[in-house]
């Protein structure tokens with residue numbers, strides 16, 4: 695396994711609108727993308743860009759609000775009504791290879807590999823097997839991947 699870029703930090707929120715106001719007015723975020731629904735994943739999503747060195751592209755805050763009664767983040771928000779840090783997402787070169795490696799390590803993988811909010815394949819690893827952190831693994835976008843839409 696080769697740990698790749700920290701693609702985003704997932705932050706659960708009861709209200710993406712209120713969180714957008716926070717990142718815009720309190721945190722001075724320069725680029726907040728348009729929210730969009732990701733029905734297949736049971737969340738509404740909004741990306742907030744954070745700058746890297748010298749103003750380059752850093753990483754993103756991924757705001758997620760429950761979509762529907764069976765959203766996977768309903769349980770988290772029931773325990774954390776204000777919302778909070780929900781998961782981290784690291785990039786890997788090849789999602790299928792990564793999945794196999796984590797399986798061989800005996801880490802519980804939550805559900806199938808599927809297309810995430812960036813339109814690239816992702817899967818999740820159970821927090822109890824990952825030092826208490828719900829960990830999302832995402833394939834670095836590449837041309838012509840067999841996963842492309």
Ligand SMILES: CC[C@H](C(=O)O)C(=O)SCCNC(=O)CCNC(=O)[C@H](O)C(C)(C)COP(=O)(O)OP(=O)(O)OC[C@H]1O[C@@H](n2cnc3c(N)ncnc32)[C@H](O)[C@@H]1OP(=O)(O)O
Pocket residue numbers: 704732735737756758766767768769770779780781783804809810811812816818820821822826827828830
């Ligand atoms: C994919 C689209 C987008 C993207 O980036 O592309 C996203 O990231 S969408 C993000 C939302 N989707 C998911 O989170 C899918 C994976 N998550 C799950 O399958 C569940 O949330 C799960 C299994 C992690 C937790 O399920 P639930 O909330 O029902 O709680 P449990 O009682 O089953 O939890 C068991 C145990 O884990 C602790 N827990 C739960 N959530 C987290 C968390 N986010 N971080 C750390 N620990 C977590 C929970 O407290 C329980 O521990 P216990 O000691 O037993 O209380």
Ligand SMILES: [Co+2]
Pocket residue numbers: 702704756781783830
């Ligand atoms: Co995510």
